[in-house]
Amino acid sequence: MTQTSVDLSVFSDTYAQAREKFLATARASGAQIASYEHPTQRGPDGEALALDVAVLGRPDAPRVMVAGCGTHGIEGYSGSAAQVAWMRGGGATRIPPGAAMVFFHGHNPWGFAHHQRVTEEGVDLNRNFIDHDQPYPTNTGYAALHPHLVPTQWDEHTFAQILTALDAFRVQHGEQAFSDAYNGGQYDYADGVFYGGARAQWANSAFHQAVREHVGHARHAAIIDLHTGIGPFLDHVFLCFHDEGSAARERARRWWGERAVNLQGSTHKALARYQGLLVDAFIAALPKAETTAVVIEFGTRSRADMQKANLSLAWLRKHGMQHPQQSASLFKEYIEAFYPSDPAWRRAVLAQSRVFLDQALAGVAAS
DSSP states (O other): OOGGGOOGGGOOSSHHHHHHHHHHHHHHTTOEEEEEEEEEEEOTTSOEEEEEEEEEEOTTOSEEEEEEEOTTGGGHHHHHHHHHHHHHTTGGGGOOTTEEEEEEEOSSHHHHHTTOSSOTTSOOGGGOOSOTTSOOOOOHHHHHHHHHHOOSSOSHHHHHHHHHHHHHHHHHHOHHHHHHHHHSOBSSOTTSSSBOOSSOOHHHHHHHHHHHHHHTTOSEEEEEEEEESSSOTTOEEEEOOSOTTOHHHHHHHHHHOGGGTSOTTOSOSSOOOOSSOHHHHHHHTOTTSEEEEEEEEEOOSOHHHHHHHHHHHHHHHHHGGGOHHHHHHHHHHHHHHHSOOOHHHHHHHHHHHHHHHHHHHHHHHTO
């Protein structure tokens, strides 16, 4: 298939479209399907919201590869397209004996449906997987930054002032401290960015249930959590959080090559020490299994542009209703930052995802 003939119909404009394509393709591929429907929330047109799971291969397979999307809501559109394209491309026929490919579609379906990164409670689901019965982690660096990140008005001059404050913190404290402060997760400012919440989100509980029911039996289990926003345009970046020298980190290197562990292409000069990641929750939920976990990010824009997008959503959620005309334009730009409409970008997502999904399946099957 030539680059110009790639079927871009796997991409969707709405969550309802994406879910329909995913479920129809999964059924046509012979998958067993389970759906975990949100008990209280609905999409913008009243549609049901759910974490949908499709199991291809033996449901009791001892080796399970999971590929999930939509942890950050809007980022699920590209992940959904990658899942559907892999199935439409005959992926089920490439599953080795004793293995299964399991797709988790829509970890955060509310954010997916409403084109937002956060949950219905304004929580970053990928900072929410912590023990909520214990004192919340403190992030003193974020506390210093927060007053600069929540302006009452939004314009280019205001954002320039925000960048100045971020740069000043970086110069004073260094790249690692800056990444930890800004990106690592915080639990004190609900109107800020990367807020991990004051309780476990419904999506947190649904994910744990799905892992127990579809992966809990596995002896060897792996997960790819698909995201957008870090890395160069038309390429992807691996984020591997396994310790240096660990068997899991070596597996990631063996399955996907050196780029799985060396941050090749990352637009972050230092990787934050994140709190409450979904991939860490996956590992913790499977103490008897050999586990391997990575995040894969499809790059979209520069780090400064992605900071602008993240901060604009916080402003929109707090002040947008008072500025409807500006909000409509700003929200459109926000969507484009996390889900580019450029056909070249979408073709790259499909071409690259097929390769690393096949590599992942082969890797876990050989464990």
